[in-house]
């Protein structure tokens with residue numbers, strides 16, 4: 001393994017964080033007045049917990065996450081549960097506090113939203129932005145992921161939601177500059193609800209520059225969802241020898257790790273902008289988590305947008321800090337808890353309801369029919385998972401037949417499968433192409 005936890009990591013940090021100096025940027029945030037309060041949700045798109053330094057992954061330092069976690073009264077977890085394996089469904093859960101089967105925003109459906117077949121968030125459930133706007137907050141958002149947009153219903157309640165024109169167009173300093181421009185127009189005498197999506201860990205991933213400590217020249221960018229002849233697809237189809245498959249997994253993991261380091265660097269810029277303007281000195285509460293992880297070769301699977309809900313795709317970091325100490329977090333923490341913390345900084349009256357909802361429709365569209373799978377947390381301790389016709393409890397090491405699962409779970413899975421089979425397949429394929437998931 002390519003691990004040295006000291007000097008090379010310091011050099012990597014300089015490479016990741018040294019591009020912009022915030023004070024050189026033209027936009028200044030207003031100074032907070034007496035009535036100012038900050039409530040912020042920051043989503044590190046596509047960051048799985050076990051590839052962060054915060055959660056013990058030695059190759060990738062995540063000083064911004066670790067700094068957030070070490071603030072007085074912060075509560076942190078490496079057992080966050082993303083509510084869904086892709087951006088729209090997951091963000092809708094963070095915004096509403098509801099699981100996917102209740103808010104309904106997901107792949108498929110027939111509503112035209114510009115890229116044709118997403119089921120946008122309906123007008124019914126109140127969003128965080130609506131909640132805070134009704135209480136006199138300025139509601140401001142910036143999304144480097146174009147899926148979080150007015151077209152998907154996720155802009156509802158924002159006074160302004162700035163959305164990147166494409167995946168990867170707002171990374172690092174560019175996101176910070178757009179954020180500063182947005183916040184420079186805020187009124188320092190009114191409270192602010194802020195949402196930020198950081199895209200650096202999501203494809204398209206940048207190549208790892210030659211000479212980067214901890215990485216070698218073979219760690220080039222990979223775009224496996226766009227080229228079926230490329231090594232990643234042959235890996236997923238089982239056409240590589242064991243040695244070649246191991247080498248390909250290592251290449252993908254290195255590129256991903258490097259991208260996660262960049263995501264943490266961008267998080268540092270965002271928190272630095274807020275700290276530097278004094279926005280975290282008075283009343284504030286901040287939740288930092290991710291909308292989903294990324295499979296990196298487990299069972300020869302890659303990517304997210306998958307019905308196979310291994311920990312790699314639903315295990316995300318979770319950090320909450322504020323001017324008042326955060327409440328103790330349950331053993332698994334997800335969108336319901338994030339929503340409750342942002343609304344009133346309390347988990348009282350919010351029994352653990354974290355669950356991850358798979359989307360069987362994706363397996364069909366991506367040619368993974370042979371990999372039916374699903375996982376839902378029904379309580380703090382139990383995860384049911386099925387994969388390749390077998391069923392497992394916990395991660396995929398201790399098998400239990402899925403037909404032993406609680407009735408409520410089996411009903412949920414049946415409902416999801418029937419939802420997927422009702423979708424407009426041609427429209428869904430167009431949608432996936434528009435999102436970059438298919439060629």
Ligand SMILES: [Zn+2]
Nearest residue numbers: 045046087291
């Ligand atoms: Zn996402």
